[in-house]
Amino acid sequence: MSELQQLRVDGQRLWDSIMAIAEFGPGKHGGSCRLALTDEDRDGRDLFIRWCEEIGCKVSIDDMGNIFARRDGRNNDLAPIVAGSHLDTQPHGGKFDGVYGVLAALEAIRTLHDNQVITEAPVEVVVWTNEEGSRFAPAMIASGVYAGLFEKEFAWSISDSEGKTLGDELRRIGYMGDLPCGDHPIGALLEAHIEQGPILEADNHQIGVVIGGQGQRWYDVTLKGQDSHAGSTPMSGRRDALVAAAAVISMVRELALDFAPQAVATVGEMSVMPNSRNTIPGEVYLTIDIRNPDEQLLAEMDENIRSRVAAIVEKQGIEAELVEIWDKPPVKFDRDCIAAVSTATRALGYSSQQMVSGAGHDACQVCLVAPTSMIFVPCAGGLSHNEQESAEPADLEAGCNVLMHAMLTLANR
Ligand SMILES: [Zn+2]
Secondary structure: OOOOOOOOOOHHHHHHHHHHHOOOOEOOOOOEOOOOOOHHHHHHHHHHHHHHHHOOOEEEEEOOOOEEEEEOOOOOOOOOEEEEEEOOOOOOEOOOOOHHHHHHHHHHHHHHHHOOOOOOOOEEEEEEOOOOOOOOOOOOHHHHHHOOOOOHHHHHHOEOOOOOEHHHHHHHOOOOOOEOOOOOOOOEEEEEEEOOOOHHHHHOOOEEEEEEEOEEEEEEEEEEOOOEEOOOOOOOOOOOHHHHHHHHHHHHHHHHHHOOOOOEEEOOOEEEEOOOOOEEOOEEEEEEEEEEOOHHHHHHHHHHHHHHHHHHHHHHOOEEEEEEEEEEOOEEOOHHHHHHHHHHHHHHOOOEEEEEEOOOOHHHHHOOOOOEEEEEEOOHHHOOOOOOOOOOHHHHHHHHHHHHHHHHHHHOO
16 A cells, blocks of 8 residues: 555544634534624634634635635646635534535645645635525525636625625635636535435445535415405305315325435425415415426426416315426436545445535535535434534544545546
């Protein structure tokens, strides 16, 4: 075994770094509340940058607040091999979602630094701004701008619930950089992340080799019946939009089961008008979210949503307006990046399986413009976006070793 193959990260230092970032915006129940571009987010970023500069990395920040910390290689004309994720969290978020991917990349580079390993291409850690989309919707906005999916002016203009815009908040916390977002080259991007689902834990595997991300479509549905007196309107002939909504909710669940095992479908939001106990509801607004990793099956689910909603409203004697507001095709990660991850996993002797990401990630945006893949590690009970989110130090260390060796492979090819 060569000296390089024997290189291992420091799992304790990785764990301690994750816990140190969690000090900024601690949650009430053991998790984190570090919403994008708040003072807490700034403090976490500041500490991250200090750590990067301590090991001689050069830091650049783009005008979406994305941070790139670079360790030079032998040939600095080559595009860098980049790894990272995000430091912002949900309001009731955990300590690991996003943070792990950033600090695993930093730990990989710290290990290279400690052992004076010089890569051929430069290696970098990236922190993407506002991945969660909790304070500023939509999610993954800064990696989306990087990938050309959103206009920068649109992203800057998004406001939070208090009317503060993303652009102003970037400036306020000192993270509106000079570098135009999208101009910074990426030779390849790797993102390590907790799985946020139960599959690795159930299958007793330490590493998920992620080959792509689900496609998803979002719909706004308005069901239009007629408000009417709850006492004097007979049961026959009612045009009850909420009864139709109940049928739509059941239908959405059945649809996902009809397209098992990969499909998921959810009604997560609903409002009832006029929302009065003695008036038959004349109008209901609800959302539908469908996901499938297979493009063809996702298109079939879409056709089914439309025809089944039409059948329900016809039966109830009401009308429906169904608007598709988002169509994100499934993504396939890069062959060489996937191979680098699976080869490293095998060489390190970790048990693994191939999988598709159920959640959206920055990597799922950037993969449209740069070769990309992801590494998953288990989290307890598959729980995430929850303060109880937890992961085993040994699994985090394993994922970090895989990340470092995959980075080495890609940087030295
Ligand atoms: Zn995340």
